Amino acid sequence: MFKKPRRKLYALIFVVPTLAAFCIGFIYPFVNGIYLSFCDFKVINKIKGFVGFENYATAFQDDSFIRSIWYTALFVIVNVVLINLIAFFVAYALTIGIRGSNVYRTVFFMPNLIGGIILGFIWKKIFGAILVHFGTTLTTNAGWGFWGLVILMCWQQAGYMMIIYIAGFQSVPADLYEAAKIDGANRRQLLRNVTLPMMMPSITICTFLTLTNSFKLYDQNLVLTDGEPIVNGVYQTELIAHNIVRNYDNPQTRAVGQAEGIIFFLIVVVVALAQLYFTRRKEVQA
Amino acid sequence: MKKRHLKRAAAIAVAVLMAGTALAGCNSGSSDKKEAKGDASKGKVYYLNFKPEQDEAWKNLAKKYTEETKIPVTVVTAAEGTYETTLSTEMAKSEAPTLFQVNGPVGLANWEDYCYDLAGSDVYKNLTSEDFALKDGDEVKGIAYVIESYGIIYNKTLLQKYCDSDFATVKKIEDINSFEKLKTVADEIQANKDALGVKGAFTSAGMDSSSDWRFKTHLANLPIYFEYKDENITSTDAIKGTYLENYKNIWDLYITDSTADKTQLSTKTGADAETEFIKGEAVFFQNGTWEYGAITEGGLKDDDLGMLPIYIGAGDEANQGLCTGSENYWCVNSEAGDDNIAATLDFINWCVTSDTGTKALAEEMGFVIPFKDAKEAKNVFVKIDTELTAAGKTPVSWNFTTMPSEDWKNGVGSALTQYAAGTGDWDAVKKAFVDGWASEYKKNNK
Structure with missing residues (x-):
């Protein structure tokens, strides 16, 4: 369309604002954040001194933080498995041509349109109304708190993942099925040997999204349990993000919260990259 | 498909980032230069207000001051429960608050580097008692501008x-006039609640975050107060918990003679208790002078209302008064520049001495202010406090400002909830109270 130099100019015009925004809004705070995690500070532009790894050391002495790491790990595993299973089978059911599948698709997707805080309040009321019959509440019973979070998360995320899976199902070429059927494959074999390998790109994306979404969950955690109950000073239902914010909110432990944020970042990066690597290896070309 | 998805995600991310920069752009203001001498007429006041319920009243008062003196006063109010976070963010800006507040000695520890010494200021000289100043050695770091009381409000x-x-x-x-009598009354009301047409003696002791401060902070003040009194101290790095048994007794009373099921306290909110009291479903309601507005707006008349001291069966109960003190101390930002400091000092002094200022504080905000020119507040609970003090009762001071951290309060609150629900025992409360104090103190005082 354009001559080459002009194309370059246009590209530049389009890229610069975005790049500037990215640097100001992401790169700078991020680098600054890494630096801050090695400092003692209460207000971010009044650094009191460089303390090396002290904040990191303090973070790992905090029982609540250690617990929140394991708790988040467990939460992530349960969520990734449950959400993907539910989404996959709902998508499967809605692509084999049952009546009213468009209505179902809409219904399943709808929870995703509601924000995390609102969802948290809605489910808090629902769980409260149910648990009153058992004489307990979400915040006095750590077990209920965990499953409460999982149910909420599944309800919210499954619909979104379902849409991706449906697109995946629809992109499997019909002739592959036909060929397999002629070769005498039964339904289960079709699913295992045709559908699943062809679905790997969708599975990669869905696993990645559920993994990162569960890792960084905060709003729902804050509203639903707020980390309660607390036993011996250790928050029992606290995910990492909640722990970081709680520590950061207290000026006395702000620097520690900052260091925890960096630790959190490293964990998420390592896990997400590993997951991408492993699921991508299973992807095939049709 | 995968690629398209990533692209879309990238597009959204960029859009969000751009919105972020646009907003950040609003914050960059001109930086103040420090001048040798403070000239109030060249200064500006920026007040970061703590109390959301008085936001409008403060803005009106600021406007009046600007009309009178041409000195600009900005009032910004932090959303409930976010004061510390907001203050931290605002302090990092080039136009930082010139006037902010801390809640007492523990809050001061976070901000003492920023507190201008108020020892020579007019506003300090106008205080009715030195007890209302927050001191660090000889330096006056903060000045209480409102005195509040709490107790057991009754219908x-x-x-x-x-x-x-x-x-x-x-x-x-x-x-x-004692815990024993209070318990007798509450037990008898509870036993005859149908005859009296109530649902319980006490309103629900809600442990939702909108209500739990009434127990993990305000009620917990009493065992701390009596222990401090015994030990003759005003703060400590390790609490002994001498009066925890009394704390248990009053908590048991609150949750047993109550409108609510013990196991459901964590779902009960502050509004729940308030509504129960206004509707006449309960006789007693632990709360403070600040609750007057909400209760009277709800339809109860001054004649319907009274307030009892919180008796826990400790100390000289016959002479015990309401819990009276302050957790609202004004601090002037020492880094705000001389002109702004001068302007801020003038402004707060005007608030507590001028006719307009004292009237607004007393009538619009309903505050009792500890300054010589204070006007009488139209608040029946305040009057009760004045009467009790006049009758020779000793007010219980606010020692909860020495609690080591928010996490300590949360730990005690959670243990109280679990004890009430039956999923925890009283030992857990003791542990959170005593051991938690020591560990939190250590964590927050390095």
């Missing part, structure tokens, strides 16, 4: 109805 009409009943052991409201 006078209902309590009188009880006293007039056959089953009542205590026949006069004035006779309730």
Whole structure:
């Protein structure tokens, strides 16, 4: 369309604002954040001194933080498995041509349109109304708190993942099925040997999204349990993000919260990259 | 498909980032230069207000001051529960608050580097008592600008109805002057709640975050107060918990003689308790002078209302008054520049001495201010406090400002909830109270 130099100019015009925004809004705070995690500070532009790894050391002495790491790990595993299973089978059911599948698709997707805080309040009321019959509440019973979070998360995320899976199902070429059927494959074999390998790109994306979404969950955690109950000073239902914010909110432990944020970042990066690597290896070309 | 998805995600991310920069752009203002001498007429006041319920009243007062003096006053109010976070963010800006507040000694520890020494200021000289200044050695770091009281608010009409009943052991409201009598009254009201037409003696002791401060902070003040008094100290790095048994007794009373099921306290909110009290479903409601507006707007008249000291069966109960003190201390930002500091000092002094200022504080905000020119607040609970003090009762001071951290309060609150629900025992409360104090103190005082 354009001559080459002009194309370059246009590209530049389009890229610069975005790049500037990215640097100001992401790169700078991020680098600054890494630096801050090695400092003692209460207000971010009044650094009191460089303390090396002290904040990191303090973070790992905090029982609540250690617990929140394991708790988040467990939460992530349960969520990734449950959400993907539910989404996959709902998508499967809605692509084999049952009546009213468009209505179902809409219904399943709808929870995703509601924000995390609102969802948290809605489910808090629902769980409260149910648990009153058992004489307990979400915040006095750590077990209920965990499953409460999982149910909420599944309800919210499954619909979104379902849409991706449906697109995946629809992109499997019909002739592959036909060929397999002629070769005498039964339904289960079709699913295992045709559908699943062809679905790997969708599975990669869905696993990645559920993994990162569960890792960084905060709003729902804050509203639903707020980390309660607390036993011996250790928050029992606290995910990492909640722990970081709680520590950061207290000026006395702000620097520690900052260091925890960096630790959190490293964990998420390592896990997400590993997951991408492993699921991508299973992807095939049709 | 995968690629398209990533692209879309990238597009959204960029859009969000751009919105972020646009907003950030608003914050960059010109930086103040420090001048040798403070000239108030060249200064500006920026007040970061703590109390959301008085936001409008402060803005009106600021406007009046600007009309009178041409000195700009900005009032910004932090959303409830976010004061510390907001303050931290605002302090990092080039136009930082010139006037902010801390809640007491523990809050001061976070901000003492920023507190201008108020020892020579007019506003300090106008205080009715030095007790209302927050000091660090000889330096005056903060000045309390509002004095509040809390206790057990009661519905006078209902309590009188009880006293007039056959089953009542205590026949006069004035006779309730100890924990024992309070318990007798509450137990008898609870046992005869249908006859009295109430749902319980006490409103629900909600442990939702909108209500739990009434117990993990305000009620917990009493065992701390009596221990400090015994030990003759005003703060400590390790609490002994001498009066925890009393704390248990009053908590048991609150959750047993109550409108609510013990196991459901964590779902009960502050609004729940308030509504129960306004609707006359309960006789007693632990809360403070600040609750007056909400209760009277709800329809209760001054004649219906009274307030009792919180008796826990410790100390000299016959001479115990309401819990009276402050967790609202004004601090002037020492880094705000001389002109702004001068302007801020003028402004706060005007608030507590001028006719307009004192009137707004007393009438619009309903504050009792500890300054010589204070006007009387139209608040029945404040009057009760004045009467009790005049009658020689000793007010219980606010020692909860020395609690080591928010996490300490949360730990105690959670243990109280679990004890009430039956999923925890009282030992857990003790542990959170005593061991938690030591560990939190250590964590927050390095």
